[in-house]
Amino acid sequence: MSVLLSIEDLHLNFRTFWGTAYVLDGVNLKINRDEVFGLVGETGCGKSVTSMSILRLLPSNAELSGKIIFEGKNLLELSEKEMREIRGKKISMIFQDPMSSLNPLFKIKTQMVDIIQLHHHIDKEEALKKAKELLKAVNLPDTHRILESYPHQLSGGMRQRIMIAMALSFEPSLLIADEPTTALDVTIQKQILNLILELKEKYHFSVLLITHDLGVVAETCDRVGVMYAGNIVEVADVHELFENPKHPYTQGLLAAIPDPRYKKPLKPLRGNVPSLLNPPKGCRFHPRCDYAKPICKEKKPQLISYSENHAVACHLFSSQGGDIE
Amino acid sequence: MKLWEYIIYRLILAFVVIFFVIVIVFFVSHVIPSNPAALWAGAHPTPEEIEKAKEMLHLNDPLIVQFYYYLSDLLHGDLGVSIRTHNPVLEDISKAFTATLELIIVAEFFAIIVGIALGVYSAVKKNSWVDNLSRLFAISGVSLPAFWFGMILQLLFFKQLGWLPLSGRVDTVVMLEHPLHVITGLYIFDSLITGNWAVFKNAIWHIILPAATLAMYPVGLITRQVRSMMIEVLQENYIRTARAYGVPNWKIYMKYALKNAIAPALIVVGLSLAYTLVGAFLVEIIFNWPGLGRYATYAILSMDYPAIIGVVIIAASAYVFINLIVDLIQMYLDPRIRV
Numbered sequence: 001m002s003v004l005l006s007i008e009d010l011h012l013n014f015r016t017f018w019g020t021a022y023v024l025d026g027v028n029l030k031i032n033r034d035e036v037f038g039l040v041g042e043t044g045c046g047k048s049v050t051s052m053s054i055l056r057l058l059p060s061n062a063e064l065s066g067k068i069i070f071e072g073k074n075l076l077e078l079s080e081k082e083m084r085e086i087r088g089k090k091i092s093m094i095f096q097d098p099m100s101s102l103n104p105l106f107k108i109k110t111q112m113v114d115i116i117q118l119h120h121h122i123d124k125e126e127a128l129k130k131a132k133e134l135l136k137a138v139n140l141p142d143t144h145r146i147l148e149s150y151p152h153q154l155s156g157g158m159r160q161r162i163m164i165a166m167a168l169s170f171e172p173s174l175l176i177a178d179e180p181t182t183a184l185d186v187t188i189q190k191q192i193l194n195l196i197l198e199l200k201e202k203y204h205f206s207v208l209l210i211t212h213d214l215g216v217v218a219e220t221c222d223r224v225g226v227m228y229a230g231n232i233v234e235v236a237d238v239h240e241l242f243e244n245p246k247h248p249y250t251q252g253l254l255a256a257i258p259d260p261r262y263k264k265p266l267k268p269l270r271g272n273v274p275s276l277l278n279p280p281k282g283c284r285f286h287p288r289c290d291y292a293k294p295i296c297k298e299k300k301p302q303l304i305s306y307s308e309n310h311a312v313a314c315h316l317f318s319s320q321g322g323d324i325e
Numbered sequence: 326m327k328l329w330e331y332i333i334y335r336l337i338l339a340f341v342v343i344f345f346v347i348v349i350v351f352f353v354s355h356v357i358p359s360n361p362a363a364l365w366a367g368a369h370p371t372p373e374e375i376e377k378a379k380e381m382l383h384l385n386d387p388l389i390v391q392f393y394y395y396l397s398d399l400l401h402g403d404l405g406v407s408i409r410t411h412n413p414v415l416e417d418i419s420k421a422f423t424a425t426l427e428l429i430i431v432a433e434f435f436a437i438i439v440g441i442a443l444g445v446y447s448a449v450k451k452n453s454w455v456d457n458l459s460r461l462f463a464i465s466g467v468s469l470p471a472f473w474f475g476m477i478l479q480l481l482f483f484k485q486l487g488w489l490p491l492s493g494r495v496d497t498v499v500m501l502e503h504p505l506h507v508i509t510g511l512y513i514f515d516s517l518i519t520g521n522w523a524v525f526k527n528a529i530w531h532i533i534l535p536a537a538t539l540a541m542y543p544v545g546l547i548t549r550q551v552r553s554m555m556i557e558v559l560q561e562n563y564i565r566t567a568r569a570y571g572v573p574n575w576k577i578y579m580k581y582a583l584k585n586a587i588a589p590a591l592i593v594v595g596l597s598l599a600y601t602l603v604g605a606f607l608v609e610i611i612f613n614w615p616g617l618g619r620y621a622t623y624a625i626l627s628m629d630y631p632a633i634i635g636v637v638i639i640a641a642s643a644y645v646f647i648n649l650i651v652d653l654i655q656m657y658l659d660p661r662i663r664v
Binding site for chain 2: 055057084085086087088089092093095097100101102103104105106114115118119150152163166167169
């Protein structure tokens with residue numbers, strides 16, 4: 001399997017009125033071709049900004065350092081113009097809230113044709129034909145009505161399908177789906193996820209699926225990364241992660257899922273997510289960790305491979321498990 | 326409700342509003358203690374002449390009967406005869422109105438173009454020196470009184486620099502040498518389509534200062550409104566979507582964001598149009614512009630009540646219809662508020 005995207009030691013700080021927020025603290029991540037990679041974590045752990053960093057869509061008070069290698073190019077070194085050739089064409093993105101992600105004052109037709117014409121140099125007529133094909137590909141057969149509609153005339157599920165259709169305009173090699181189903185109801189969620197998987201088989205792209213829903217991860221992903229307060233704390237194949245979680249945070253997350261088979265009480269994670277303006281020294285999880293050792297307060301643990309398809313960033317395993325990568 | 330039904334409904338409402346305006350203005354202006362009959366009869370009238378004038382102007386009838394006469398004349402398109410000029414008020418007003426209309430069109434056109442450009446630019450380059458300068462400009466435009474600003478412009482561009490004429494609409498000499506074939510009454514437009522370049526140039530020359538004075542307030546208002554709407558819109562998710570698909574920035578600003586920002590800013594454009602109608606009163610006096618404002622001022626000073634009522638009716642109708650048009654444009658722009 002070849003690597004499509006590799007993020008190396010990505011640091012992201014936001015200069016704010018209250019001080020500097022250390023949002024990403026050395027994120028390392030690899031996404032292979034043709035795989036669905038899930039990125040999970042609590043709200044505010046840095047999942048979405050990681051994806052926005054890939055497309056360089058961060059606000060102007062962001063300071064980004066590290067490397068994001070995509071198809072051999074470091075995206076952080078590209079000019080804004082070169083970056084526009086990547087956005088939408090090589091890397092596409094769909095967003096959490098389909099209700100507000102389409103412009104309310106323009107017909108679907110205008111929005112789709114504009115984006116199709118952006119990279120394909122074709123006339124309006126052909127762009128419209130392409131738009132119709134794309135809508136059919138996302139199971140919206142009533143193409144004429146949809147193209148003539150404004151966003152507020154369509155349901156949330158339909159709008160998310162349109163977003164997906166727009167994302168596929170140029171056969172991207174990576175689709176970033178930032179909580180694509182969070183704003184939708186459960187039956188529509190299932191349909192949208194299945195659609196993404198179906199299209200992935202058909203068009204052969206990789207998916208970076210960002211979610212806080214472990215159920216979604218279990219159903220759709222090949223590999224999973226768990227994020228906590230700006231760090232990737234564990235990466236593993238999806239079965240391995242659910243069967244054999246290593247990091248205390250991952251274990252905590254899994255223990256907090258209700259399981260109808262056992263009538264045991266849920267075990268919530270104690271404490272709160274730390275402030276990123278003043279994050280804990282050493283391992284950022286140590287104030288909430290039941291197994292914290294003195295070293296955890298001093299030294300930040302590196303992500304090391306525990307087994308062939310399993311890596312974890314925790315001092316508990318740095319001495320026992322595999323060698324440093 | 327269909328669109329045309331809505332328009333008819335709004336038109337009916339507009340006529341109701343205008344009717345009440347007529348009622349109020351008519352009765353209020355008749356409460357003012359003045360002697361129109363004496364004015365009508367001219368200098369040093371005899372008591373018989375005054376009595377004759379009273380009879381002719383129906384001043385001996387009860388007020389409600391006078392109102393009936395006024396309304397029935399109005400329905401025949403007759404606003405009465407001006408006591409001061411002895412011309413039909415409608416004739417006077419339509420002549421003055423086109424002069425004011427020309428001034429307002431030029432001022433508002435300038436205000437919309439400059440306001441939108443400055444607003445968009447200062448929203449995109451928030452807190453840059455251009456933004457700060459445009460803020461200063463906008464605040465001065467809104468807060469400096471028009472009569473003061475107009476006089477400063479006259480001092481600078483007429484007295485000091487000698488670039489532009491002091492006042493008036495067009496030089497009489499130019500009009501005599503190059504007679505203008507009047508079609509719409511808008512000199513710039515008429516001279517342009519009849520190819521009368523001397524008058525065209527002269528009219529443009531004359532309109533710059535009064536139009537700039539009149540535009541100051543709307544420019545400030547529109548700039549600030551467009552700026553704050555743009556800043557809000559640029560943070561919307563659909564703008565992020567456009568960025569994520571690689572849409573170039575200029576297209577995001579000028580197409581996707583501007584349309585969203587313009588719809589609410591239009592209300593301010595409508596209000597500022599109404600302001601320019603009022604502002605024209607001052608500006609026309611300062612620049613001796615033969616428009617509605619100057620006509621109304623003289624009418625008020627000489628208690629010429631048919632003229633006063635006429636001006637108020639025209640101004641109120643303009644106000645009501647501007648608002649109707651603004652609402653219709655908004656419906657056109659924003660599909661979510663279409664009926």
